[in-house]
Amino acid sequence: MTEVELLTFLKNPKTKTRGFTYLFDTYNERLYHHIRSIVHNHTYTDDVLQNCFIKVYHNIESFEGKSALYTWLYRIATNEALSFLRKEAKHQQLDVDDLRMAALTNQEADPYFDASEAEKKLEVALTQLPHRQATVFSLHYNQELKLREIAEILDTSLGNVKALHHLAQKKIKKILNQP
């Protein structure tokens, strides 16, 4: 099914459920990994992902099709993840970046994160970056999105995304090269 066809299904009340089921099947894993790269543990990711799908279902009528559907989905997922981090940090009386670091501590016991040593190091390195840099890097590296697409998702300029990505790369290299 093409994106245009999927949107036709989603915007028609008679076929909305069928379209939404297709959307859920197509995007659940991709959105899971994207959200996980921001909040860093399974429990948080699960909460955010569920909310994200519910938001998509309720707001699909407002999607005007000015950008690609997946860009819109990533934007909702990113906003939901960041909003979750802010709320959770406030609740735990922590800074957002400290919370991200803390979320990573249970990684070893997490059955949903079976990564290589190198990837675990990268995950740790990402938590040491400001969250916008980490998000840009992750969207580009893990989700293989173009910087132009990332700019659309984060609702910012391409120049800003380039700068964030450059800084992220530089810091990650430095962190990974530390003994």
Added chain:
Amino acid sequence: MQLRKTSRKQPLPKSYIQDLENRVFEELGIAPERSKTIALTSISKPWAVAASFVLLIGGLWYYTNQAKTTSIEQLNVEQIAGYLGNDYEAERYLDATINTLGNEMTLGWHEAELTEEAVSQFLTVDSDTYWMTEINENENP
């Protein structure tokens, strides 16, 4: 350190996806609907099939004609290159030869009429003549 891009995209356990699906759809108050014919019910499908068919026929027609033209051109160039024994200079060499022999040629001369006999004339023009021709042309336009 070499990082593998795709390994973090390991498939999630089916039980987890099922559990997530149950929770999401329950929260929305709907039941998942899956149909194998979802794509076939689309309005645009018959048009897409028809358009693909037209494009396929058009593509084949275009390719056939293009292939003919290309093979004629390639044959000439390869033939001449073979005679001259100098592949990459063949076309330039041919141009210079045509200029040199221009006065002896009929007005109807063109590459498509190039015969084996005509090509043999080119062999009388060696590389020195070629360069001299170019110099003379530059000096006396």
